[in-house]
Structures are given as structure tokens and as C-alpha cells.
Amino acid sequence: MELLKQRILSDGVVSPGNVLKVDSFLNHQIDVELLDAIAEEFYRIYADKPIDKVLTIEASGIAIACFAAQRFGAPLVFAKKAQSINLEGDSYVTRIESYTHGRIFDVIVSKKYLAAGDHILIVDDFLANACALDGLIAIAEEAGAVIEGIGIVIEKGFQRGGASLRERGYPLSSLAIIESMDAETGEVVFG
Amino acid sequence: MELLKQRILSDGVVSPGNVLKVDSFLNHQIDVELLDAIAEEFYRIYADKPIDKVLTIEASGIAIACFAAQRFGAPLVFAKKAQSINLEGDSYVTRIESYTHGRIFDVIVSKKYLAAGDHILIVDDFLANACALDGLIAIAEEAGAVIEGIGIVIEKGFQRGGASLRERGYPLSSLAIIESMDAETGEVVFG
Numbered sequence: 001m002e003l004l005k006q007r008i009l010s011d012g013v014v015s016p017g018n019v020l021k022v023d024s025f026l027n028h029q030i031d032v033e034l035l036d037a038i039a040e041e042f043y044r045i046y047a048d049k050p051i052d053k054v055l056t057i058e059a060s061g062i063a064i065a066c067f068a069a070q071r072f073g074a075p076l077v078f079a080k081k082a083q084s085i086n087l088e089g090d091s092y093v094t095r096i097e098s099y100t101h102g103r104i105f106d107v108i109v110s111k112k113y114l115a116a117g118d119h120i121l122i123v124d125d126f127l128a129n130a131c132a133l134d135g136l137i138a139i140a141e142e143a144g145a146v147i148e149g150i151g152i153v154i155e156k157g158f159q160r161g162g163a164s165l166r167e168r169g170y171p172l173s174s175l176a177i178i179e180s181m182d183a184e185t186g187e188v189v190f191g
Numbered sequence: 192m193e194l195l196k197q198r199i200l201s202d203g204v205v206s207p208g209n210v211l212k213v214d215s216f217l218n219h220q221i222d223v224e225l226l227d228a229i230a231e232e233f234y235r236i237y238a239d240k241p242i243d244k245v246l247t248i249e250a251s252g253i254a255i256a257c258f259a260a261q262r263f264g265a266p267l268v269f270a271k272k273a274q275s276i277n278l279e280g281d282s283y284v285t286r287i288e289s290y291t292h293g294r295i296f297d298v299i300v301s302k303k304y305l306a307a308g309d310h311i312l313i314v315d316d317f318l319a320n321a322c323a324l325d326g327l328i329a330i331a332e333e334a335g336a337v338i339e340g341i342g343i344v345i346e347k348g349f350q351r352g353g354a355s356l357r358e359r360g361y362p363l364s365s366l367a368i369i370e371s372m373d374a375e376t377g378e379v380v381f382g
Contacts, residue, residue: 023303023304028269028271028300029267030260030269031266032260035257059253059269063254063257066226070227074223075221076220076223077219077221078221
């Protein structure tokens with residue numbers, strides 16, 4: 001997606017440790033016009049699928065899921081990252097490790113909001129080692145939902161998550177795939 | 192807002208400890224059509240204000256802020272609830288206590304995305320004791336931003352947050368104000 005790649009080149013910041021900061025438009029401050037264009041692109045890709053629910057994980061996935069859900073005329077469900085007293089005990093729970101935060105936490109979705117027969121689109125902002133995504137997939141499969149699509153905004157193509165998901169046959173689409181990036185020069189190369 | 196009140200009456204669940212669960216449409220599964228209608232209502236209320244940024248706090252505020260930001264043609268900024276390695280050190284930080292989670296955490300906004308001269312609309316899903324909202328207000332005032340409006344979806348009118356904010360002169364609008372609720376009968380009475 002050209003508009004997105006141009007935005008990454010103009011406003012993304014490469015930091016040591018393979019960190020790409022896009023907090024000026026994607027995951028702290030959010031450009032809702034860009035997100036709506038991203039949702040339009042996901043809709044173009046998956047329009048022929050009978051998607052009736054959008055699944056993501058808090059926090060930065062929520063904004064992307066909002067506009068995607070609007071395009072598909074479907075509700076969204078966001079997985080929570082820690083046990084909350086506002087959640088029923090009857091939940092799907094899987095444990096994942098966060099690359100960004102360097103810690104382990106539970107991913108939780110109430111059984112009321114994901115079930116066998118749901119046709120879902122999973123969306124998230126980043127795909128690197130696919131830890132968060134693997135958690136969402138595990139929950140979707142436990143629920144018996146059909147994963148019709150996985151829409152990622154930015155994939156770090158040099159990490160193993162995307163390749164692993166494609167090998168396992170998941171219908172993954174990443175709108176920008178980064179082949180390499182350099183914290184010293186600030187250069188970002190797309191695949 | 193009648194549509195919202197009807198939805199609370201039909202799908203909200205009252206639990207012991209003054210907990211109103213609206214996770215079927217507002218803060219776990221999200222009805223994006225309802226949220227867009229909520230955003231339209233916020234726009235109706237604050238359309239004459241020069242709002243150029245929408246501020247909220249993760250996680251459930253993000254979805255509300257998305258559609259509000261779209262209505263105002265403004266970016267949104269969501270405050271983070273814990274220190275992340277993806278955030279610059281140069282941030283506004285304030286400490287709040289969560290009623291829902293029963294714990295204390297930091298609320299963080301990068302100084303890059305909130306500044307003197309910003310005219311902001313603050314939005315959130317719930318207002319009870321106003322702990323989260325007080326944190327956002329403290330950050331906005333430290334930044335020198337002008338608070339043009341505060342838009343809340345559900346206010347628990349029997350807790351002190353809303354009254355305190357109105358006494359202090361903040362331009363607060365809550366779309367549904369709950370006067371009382373009863374976990375035994377499930378009854379919800381609006382103010």
C-alpha cells in the first residue's frame with residue numbers, strides 16, 4: 001500500500017534493536033484518515049469473504065479494527081492483555097510473550113463474543129515474531145471460528161512471524177513489508 | 192442519548208459492587224455503528240469548538256476516540272497506562288488509581304503529541320470517580336492544551352466524579368447518566 005509506505009518513510013523512526021517507531025500516526029497519535037484508508041485496503045482484499053467479526057488485541061490494534069469493522073459492517077472484539085474483574089470467568093485464555101514489552105501476559109477473550117461459526121478477520125498493527133498473532137489464532141481456533149483473513153499494517157519481513165504463518169497456510173496480507181532497516185542511517189527498505 | 196440508554200437497558204448487566212457490564216457492545220465486543228452514532232452526538236454538542244485533537248486513554252477509550260476524531264477531522268492521541276520501551280523518555284506522566292482494576296498505574300502521553308495551543312476533546316467510556324479522567328486533565332493542563340470538551344459515554348451519577356468536574360467548571364457532557372442501579376433486580380435508572 002503506497003500511501004502507507006510513503007508515510008513510514010516520511011514519519012517512521014528507526015531505533016536500535018529493530019524498533020520502528022510509528023507513534024506519530026499509528027500507535028500513540030493516530031491519523032484516522034490513514035487508518036480508514038488502511039481499512040479500505042483490507043476490505044478490497046477480503047471483500048469476497050463472509051466476514052462477520054473483526055478480532056484484534058488491545059491497545060493499538062483497536063483503532064485499526066474499528067475502521068475495518070465499519071467497512072465490513074461487523075462488530076469487533078478486542079482481546080484483553082490481563083485478567084480484569086469486568087470479565088466473566090468463562091473466557092478463552094492463552095499466554096504470549098510481548099516483543100515490545102519484554103514480558104509474558106495472558107490474552108483473554110470472553111467465550112460470549114467468539115464462537116464456532118464466526119467468520120473472522122484478525123487485524124493488528126505489527127507482525128514481527130507473531131507472538132500476539134499466534135495468541136489470537138490459538139483463541140480463534142479453540143473457539144472454532146473460521147479465520148477468513150489476517151490483515152497486518154506493518155510486517156517486519158526479516159523476522160520469522162510472517163513466513164511461519166504463510167507456511168502454515170493462513171490467509172495473511174501485510175500492507176507494508178519491511179525487508180531491512182538501519183538505525184544508524186534511518187533507512188527503511190520494503191520487500 | 193436515547194439509542195444508548197435503550198442499549199444499556201437491553202444489553203447492560205448490573206453486577207455487585209456497582210459494576211455495569213457493557214462488554215457486549217462497548218468495551219470488549221464493540222458495536223461500531225453505535226460508536227459512530229455516539230461520535231455524531233459528541234460532534235453535535237461540540238461542533239462550535241475549534242477542536243483539533245481528541246485525547247483518550249487505552250484501551251476502551253480508543254474505539255470511541257476513533258469515530259469522534261473522524262467526525263472532527265482531527266488526529267487522536269491515546270494515553271498509555273504503563274511505561275513502554277516504544278515511548279520516548281520525554282513524556283507527561285501522572286499516576287492514577289483504577290477503580291476497575293483496583294491498582295495504581297502511570298498514565299503517559301508523549302510531549303510530541305500534546306502541546307500548548309492544542310484544542311482538545313477528551314473522551315472516555317466511563318466516568319465514575321474520575322480517576323482516569325483526572326489523569327488526562329492533569330496531563331492536558333501540564334501541556335497547556337485547551338480542554339474544549341469532555342465527552343463521556345456512561346456516567347455513574349451516584350459517584351463523585353461528574354459532580355466534581357462540573358463544580359470545577361469543566362465542559363463535561365455524558366450521554367447517559369445512571370442515577371442508580373440494582374444488582375439484584377438488574378434495574379438501571381437514568382438521571
